[in-house]
Amino acid sequence: MPELPEVETTCRGIAPHTEGQRIQRLVVHDRRLRWPVPAGLEERVKGQDILRVERRAKYLLMRLPGQTLLWHLGMSGSLRLCSPDEPRRTHDHVELQLASGQVLRYHDPRRFGCLLVFDGEDLAHPLLEGLGPEPLGPDFDGDVLFRLSRGRKAPVKVFLMDASVVVGVGNIYANEALFRAGIRPDRPAGRISRERYLGLALAVREILAAAIRQGGSTLRDFVNGQGEPGYFQQTLAVYGRGGQACTGCGAALVESRLGQRSTVYCKYCQR
DNA sequence: CCCAAGACCTGGCGGC
DNA sequence: TGCCGCCAGGTCTTGG
Structure with missing residues (x-):
């Protein structure tokens, strides 16, 4: 799934097509994401304008007047702009119909992602509390x-x-x-x-x-x-290359597990 | 506070 | 070809 660069790429990709757009209709085909899509969300956002689309950590924030849509892509999620006549695929769980005629579709086979909402335009949601600095921002070193x-x-x-x-x-x-x-x-x-x-x-x-x-x-x-x-x-250089040659010294890269995650490194170049 | 492990869920792949 | 076990980008929750 999406790591930060993928989320940032998605954010930049959809922003020009969604910012300033009115939401004509939100359609939820399957509410069973990591947390259920909140009941009544369809009515809550209908006719609202998308003011801005931002990223914080791996969350996408869609700012509406007085409220914010909070998306996460989980392990297998993606957001994609489609034309409305494009047939819906399996695992297209949510769609946002825009005034432009375009449709933003949320696709997520594993359903580890989420679509939540909170009041206000700050970071007033429990999921956003206690997060460390942005790695590309001024507070990280x-x-x-x-x-x-x-x-x-x-x-x-x-x-x-x-x-x-x-x-x-x-x-x-x-x-x-x-x-x-x-x-x-x-x-x-x-x-x-x-x-x-x-x-x-x-x-x-x-x-x-x-x-x-x-x-x-x-x-x-x-x-x-x-x-x-x-x-x-x-x-x-290393991810997915266990057993293959290190780009630095040519030795075979070692693959192991740390914290239940696949880990690859060079035992000579890394100390 | 810190850490390890389990949980959520589907699909793709390798092996038999 | 078919079935089975294992693995995958995340991160919250629980229990020690």
């Missing part, structure tokens, strides 16, 4: 990682994927950033120097920025708001 990691025995990869530390670093990019920074994923977070965390923070920013530039990774059938695939997958 190696000092943050260093300070929060003191005393923690969890593997640095698990620590880096903790959304209360920094948001948006999922399994793919955690693997990639640690490779780029030359840090072994299983090293205890509390036993890494400030200097090395400066390098890790830089690596996280560079990896995510590069992935966004290239339109997100293509995983299974990830598509952006226009239904086009991303191109970052060809750039991945």
